[in-house]
Amino acid sequence: MPYPYVLLSAAVSLDGYLDDTGPERLLLSSPADFDRVDEVRASVDAILVGAGTIRADNPRLLVNSPDRRAARVASGRPEYPLKVTVSGSGELDPAANFWHTGGEKVVCTTDEGAGRARSLGIAADVVPLGPALDWRRLLEHLHDVRGVRRLMVEGGGTIHTQLLQQGLADEIQLVLAPLFVGDADAPRLFGPGGYQGGRLRLVETRRIEDVVLTRYEPTAPGAGPLPVAADRHWLALACELAAACPPSRTAFSVGAVVVAADGTELARGHSREGGDPVVHAEEAALAKIDPADPRLATATVYSSLEPCAQRSSRPAPCARLILDAGVRRVVTAWREPDTFVREADGSGLLASVGVEVLVLPEYEERAKVPNSHLTAP
Ligand SMILES: NC(=O)c1ccc[n+]([C@@H]2O[C@H](COP(=O)([O-])OP(=O)(O)OC[C@H]3O[C@@H](n4cnc5c(N)ncnc54)[C@H](OP(=O)(O)O)[C@@H]3O)[C@@H](O)[C@H]2O)c1
Numbered sequence: 001m002p003y004p005y006v007l008l009s010a011a012v013s014l015d016g017y018l019d020d021t022g023p024e025r026l027l028l029s030s031p032a033d034f035d036r037v038d039e040v041r042a043s044v045d046a047i048l049v050g051a052g053t054i055r056a057d058n059p060r061l062l063v064n065s066p067d068r069r070a071a072r073v074a075s076g077r078p079e080y081p082l083k084v085t086v087s088g089s090g091e092l093d094p095a096a097n098f099w100h101t102g103g104e105k106v107v108c109t110t111d112e113g114a115g116r117a118r119s120l121g122i123a124a125d126v127v128p129l130g131p132a133l134d135w136r137r138l139l140e141h142l143h144d145v146r147g148v149r150r151l152m153v154e155g156g157g158t159i160h161t162q163l164l165q166q167g168l169a170d171e172i173q174l175v176l177a178p179l180f181v182g183d184a185d186a187p188r189l190f191g192p193g194g195y196q197g198g199r200l201r202l203v204e205t206r207r208i209e210d211v212v213l214t215r216y217e218p219t220a221p222g223a224g225p226l227p228v229a230a231d232r233h234w235l236a237l238a239c240e241l242a243a244a245c246p247p248s249r250t251a252f253s254v255g256a257v258v259v260a261a262d263g264t265e266l267a268r269g270h271s272r273e274g275g276d277p278v279v280h281a282e283e284a285a286l287a288k289i290d291p292a293d294p295r296l297a298t299a300t301v302y303s304s305l306e307p308c309a310q311r312s313s314r315p316a317p318c319a320r321l322i323l324d325a326g327v328r329r330v331v332t333a334w335r336e337p338d339t340f341v342r343e344a345d346g347s348g349l350l351a352s353v354g355v356e357v358l359v360l361p362e363y364e365e366r367a368k369v370p371n372s373h374l375t376a377p
């Protein structure tokens with residue numbers, strides 16, 4: 001289930017509104033920030049907005065700078081990013097600017113909405129995604145069928161709220177504008193409901209004229225069989241740690257991170273760390289955590305290679321250490337090949353006793369890089 005990297009972009013008033021209720025779009029950003037947004041647009045494969053934003057603002061969603069468009073073309077990309085809108089009803093205005101400017105357009109909609117959009121003669125590829133709209137399915141479609149690797153989402157609030165609540169946003173770029181809207185009927189950026197992501201990680205703050213750009217990433221692991229964006233971040237970190245292992249001809253290079261349910265990193269480890277020639281990554285990470293730490297019961301272990309089920313160098317394999325630590329969720333990139341152990345099945349062993357094991361094969365290549373000398377045919 002590979003998805004694009006999803007970047008949410010919005011400007012908001014000090015009292016948390018996206019717009020006022022007047023007929024014109026309220027300009028929240030400053031000129032230099034509009035230029036920054038143009039730069040971000042130029043860097044992505046697709047820009048997505050909800051049908052409500054097309055109705056309210058009639059946006060064009062272009063890359064305005066000719067130099068940035070030329071650079072896209074020179075690097076083999078289309079001049080403009082793909083434009084995507086999301087509509088349940090298919091009630092779209094065929095005269096809206098969205099359809100008549102820029103490059104390719106897609107309407108992601110329901111089966112019923114597709115019939116309506118087509119009957120209205122919308123000048124775009126209309127994609128029905130089932131009886132109701134499912135964000136994971138939509139992201140998979142953009143990734144697999146459209147080749148979208150980076151997706152910029154430019155609102156409105158309904159869309160931002162759903163992507164965050166479902167744990168599908170990899171990054172938020174939020175611009176805080178120094179003004180108040182003060183109208184309870186105006187659209188808010190984030191609506192009520194349960195949010196995934198935990199306490200977000202602040203990755204950047206930047207003053208741009210009189211507005212402030214803040215960038216955040218989610219940190220909290222998912223809780224079940226569906227990966228959230230933070231799961232991908234932590235697994236990517238485990239793969240980076242694998243690359244830092246002292247090389248060996250007789251054992252894999254693996255990285256592991258243990259993360260609490262609220263997104264706090266409890267420990268990390270990698271193979272052969274600290275001069276121990278046989279220590280495994282999960283073992284090294286778990287050894288740094290107090291076994292009585294109550295957060296272990298709801299923690300997730302990320303490991304670039306699935307935890308081992310058999311080993312000769314120590315009495316207990318990592319799958320056993322994970323069970324003994326009380327961890328109930330494991331995310332891994334790569335199932336263990338037969339290189340050292342035949343029919344290794346750490347994932348199966350863990351799953352057989354009720355541990356949630358997720359394999360994200362889109363990270364397998366990264367996990368294999370520091371082990372290529374062991375797996376080459
Ligand atoms: N300040 C900023 O950065 C910024 C950026 C963008 C927008 N805005 C403002 O935000 C406001 C619009 O926000 P909004 O929340 O009303 O609209 P929106 O998020 O742009 O779009 C909502 C629409 O998207 C479709 N949709 C969303 N989730 C769906 C789902 N799960 N299933 C099916 N359809 C789904 C529905 O379309 P159908 O109704 O067709 O079914 C829904 O009405 C405007 O006032 C605009 O100015 C501000």
Ligand SMILES: [Zn+2]
Nearest residue numbers: 280307308318
């Ligand atoms: Zn192990």
